[in-house]
Amino acid sequence: MTSTAATTRGPLQVTAKVFSNKRVGDYWHLTLVADGIAERTRPGSFVALAVGGDTSGALLRRAFSIYRVRPAGVYGGTVEIVFSARGRGTQWMARLAAHDPVDVVGPLGRPFALPKEPVGCALVGGGYGSAPLFGLAERLRERKCSVHMVLGAATESRLFGALEAKRAAHSVTVTTEDGSVGIKGVVTDALPALFNRGVEVVYSCGPMGMLKAVTQLALEHGAWTQTAVEEDMACGIGVCMTCVLPVVGDDNVTRMVRSCVEGPVFAGDKVRWDDIGTVPPGTFGAPRSGGR
Amino acid sequence: MGRLRPEDVDLSTVLADVHLDNPVMTASGCAAAGRELHQFFDVADLGAVVTKSIMRDARSGRATPRMSETASGMLNSIGLQGPGIDAFLATDLPWLLRHDARPIVSIAASSLGEYAELARRVGNSPGVAAIEVNISCPNVEDRGLVFACDPLQAGRVLSVVRRDTPRGLPIFAKLSPDVTSIAEIATAVMAAGADGLVMINTLLGLDIQLDRMRPALAGVTGGLSGPAIKPVALRAVWEVSRALPGVPIIGVGGIRTGADALQFIAAGASAIQVGTAIFNDPCAPVRVLKELREELATRGIAKVSEAIGLAHPSIGGS
Ligand SMILES: Cc1cc2nc3c(=O)[nH]c(=O)nc-3n(C[C@H](O)[C@H](O)[C@H](O)COP(=O)(O)OP(=O)(O)OC[C@H]3O[C@@H](n4cnc5c(N)ncnc54)[C@H](O)[C@@H]3O)c2cc1C
Ligand SMILES: Cc1cc2nc3c(=O)[nH]c(=O)nc-3n(C[C@H](O)[C@H](O)[C@H](O)COP(=O)(O)O)c2cc1C
Ligand code: FES
Numbered sequence A: 001m002t003s004t005a006a007t008t009r010g011p012l013q014v015t016a017k018v019f020s021n022k023r024v025g026d027y028w029h030l031t032l033v034a035d036g037i038a039e040r041t042r043p044g045s046f047v048a049l050a051v052g053g054d055t056s057g058a059l060l061r062r063a064f065s066i067y068r069v070r071p072a073g074v075y076g077g078t079v080e081i082v083f084s085a086r087g088r089g090t091q092w093m094a095r096l097a098a099h100d101p102v103d104v105v106g107p108l109g110r111p112f113a114l115p116k117e118p119v120g121c122a123l124v125g126g127g128y129g130s131a132p133l134f135g136l137a138e139r140l141r142e143r144k145c146s147v148h149m150v151l152g153a154a155t156e157s158r159l160f161g162a163l164e165a166k167r168a169a170h171s172v173t174v175t176t177e178d179g180s181v182g183i184k185g186v187v188t189d190a191l192p193a194l195f196n197r198g199v200e201v202v203y204s205c206g207p208m209g210m211l212k213a214v215t216q217l218a219l220e221h222g223a224w225t226q227t228a229v230e231e232d233m234a235c236g237i238g239v240c241m242t243c244v245l246p247v248v249g250d251d252n253v254t255r256m257v258r259s260c261v262e263g264p265v266f267a268g269d270k271v272r273w274d275d276i277g278t279v280p281p282g283t284f285g286a287p288r289s290g291g292r
Numbered sequence B: 001m002g003r004l005r006p007e008d009v010d011l012s013t014v015l016a017d018v019h020l021d022n023p024v025m026t027a028s029g030c031a032a033a034g035r036e037l038h039q040f041f042d043v044a045d046l047g048a049v050v051t052k053s054i055m056r057d058a059r060s061g062r063a064t065p066r067m068s069e070t071a072s073g074m075l076n077s078i079g080l081q082g083p084g085i086d087a088f089l090a091t092d093l094p095w096l097l098r099h100d101a102r103p104i105v106s107i108a109a110s111s112l113g114e115y116a117e118l119a120r121r122v123g124n125s126p127g128v129a130a131i132e133v134n135i136s137c138p139n140v141e142d143r144g145l146v147f148a149c150d151p152l153q154a155g156r157v158l159s160v161v162r163r164d165t166p167r168g169l170p171i172f173a174k175l176s177p178d179v180t181s182i183a184e185i186a187t188a189v190m191a192a193g194a195d196g197l198v199m200i201n202t203l204l205g206l207d208i209q210l211d212r213m214r215p216a217l218a219g220v221t222g223g224l225s226g227p228a229i230k231p232v233a234l235r236a237v238w239e240v241s242r243a244l245p246g247v248p249i250i251g252v253g254g255i256r257t258g259a260d261a262l263q264f265i266a267a268g269a270s271a272i273q274v275g276t277a278i279f280n281d282p283c284a285p286v287r288v289l290k291e292l293r294e295e296l297a298t299r300g301i302a303k304v305s306e307a308i309g310l311a312h313p314s315i316g317g318s
Helices: A088-094 A133-142 A162-168 A187-196 A208-220 B085-098 B112-123 B151-164 B182-191 B227-243 B258-267 B284-298
Strands: A012-024 A027-033 A046-049 A062-065 A068-070 A078-083 A101-108 A120-126 A146-153 A171-176 A199-205 A224-228 A244-248 A254-258 A265-267 B013-015 B018-020 B024-026 B067-070 B073-076 B103-107 B130-134 B171-175 B196-199 B203-206 B221-225 B249-252 B271-274
Touching (some): A062 A088, A078 A088, A120 A133, A120 A187, A120 A208, A133 A199, A146 A187, A162 A171, A187 A199, A187 A208, A199 A208, B073 B227, B085 B103, B103 B112, B112 B151, B130 B151, B151 B171, B182 B227, B196 B227, B221 B227, B227 B249, B249 B258, B258 B271, B258 B284, B271 B284
Parallel strands (some): A199 A224, B024 B271, B130 B171, B196 B249
Antiparallel strands (some): A027 A078, A046 A062, A068 A078, A224 A265, B067 B073, B073 B221, B203 B221
């Protein structure tokens, strides 16, 4: 290929091979042998998978947070994701077996920003949203930050990584809405106690409603926030303009920004959570009737 | 016709005095301004890079959801989000030129005056290979009717763009398939001064999300693209190349493979564009180019120009 692909930055397109695909609660844990991606991955970046094979009628890529990577050693480098089988693409993925080929593009997107000082951090994951937090926890601990994980879900089978969290973090709080395990409630119920213990930075990944609630609470406590959003994507690489949401820039101007390249991680206070799905008045270039 | 070696096939093509190394381009709105795709392949390897339709002013585009995946395709209602012509000329165009790409700049507007202004601004920028005129926009001066759907209005756009574009810079009109007779629109824009045609833009469609029992797109309707529309696009190219023999045509709509590309060329196109397939495979344009070369070689066709219109009985047959 060209010199453009020879650098160690930017995404690669790789025909990966399935190493394993295992059921974990309500999710699937897919491990892919995909050379070159591990070395470029940072916590919060994602991969985009083509689904259904070469002649698939489902053309759009599916985006998944990177859970874990292993650089190439004796075996090829691996990339792991955790996914929920819902629509036609993810149901196809659930049927993948060892050695099946999968077209993967990644790593994509802006990763989590890391604090310069060794501060207290809360890592909040909703459902499979905990997946990218484990790599993040490792990086934060290397920087001598204290790491407190809060994992929440509707019910026990939709939690991911609660056991692993005990090894990854200094403290772990689990919440379920039905009380099947941990505190009966939602993740925000567990946060005030952490702010009292000196947490200054809150990282979160999960459903949009959760991200909004976590951000609000964190801001009330004067904490700094980093949120990994989930917007519908078609290409994952920044060329289609489908994945936009209203975000306030440093110049205080709201723009419809692409979450696949300018995100998926945003400072929580910059996202106009209540206006997602609209083009708020005053947005850069808004709004006029237009062509297609 | 014996087999050839793929590397011996001559892929160069000529479109209204524009000489291109090969006939494969990106489709407008599916490649931004080339920069993101350059991470996957060298943009200079393509015949041309067609940029996202640019308007005079910055545009936020429409609300989300803006897309819905459909059988072998997708619906989109992006609403021409973009930075406006000033930012485009200041950053995107120079980037393409620095990377040796052949830029074809797509312009869109909601009034004749705005089209004229864009034609002047783009036309006077060095390095532009051609202008593609996206006329699938509502005309604010005519009750919001889409220019592309009326031969008179479509012709007016092309005549102001022709008037205000420097001589020697070709302009291509991009046509909508949502019309009764695409040949009639094609005739009107050619008479108004277009140098060639790009066919087709997306088809208007709708999807309903049953969970919410509402249209899937915030904008309700959207443009259908992808392999699902290929037969419609091929038919348009076929019809117009019969109605207006010799008119340069760029084929677009559902092209995913080299074989698809060759079908468009055989139907009468001198070049082709790859759009939605890029979302599936970021390397699709260069892959299609490689496969097209192989398709021609297997058939013993030494020059892509010899394949243009080959499927028409009067040209290719006995
Ligand atoms: C940055 C990012 C990280 C993600 N991480 C994970 C993860 O770790 N685990 C996980 O299970 N899911 C994750 N998702 C959501 C996942 O992408 C969707 O569940 C998946 O695309 C749905 O595909 P489908 O075939 O089941 O659904 P379909 O409805 O068939 O999908 C049709 C189209 O819509 C898009 N789409 C539909 N729902 C979503 C959605 N929620 N987000 C983005 N695109 C969507 C698909 O990409 C596809 O293009 C993530 C999404 C984003 C944007
Ligand atoms: C997301 C998206 C955005 C598009 N934006 C534009 C645009 O700005 N201007 C334009 O002339 N066509 C636009 N198109 C239409 C394509 O250029 C092309 O004509 C159409 O999608 C059919 O080709 P395809 O099936 O290869 O995608 C867009 C298509 C898509 C899918
Ligand atoms: S998903 Fe295509 S631009 Fe973000």
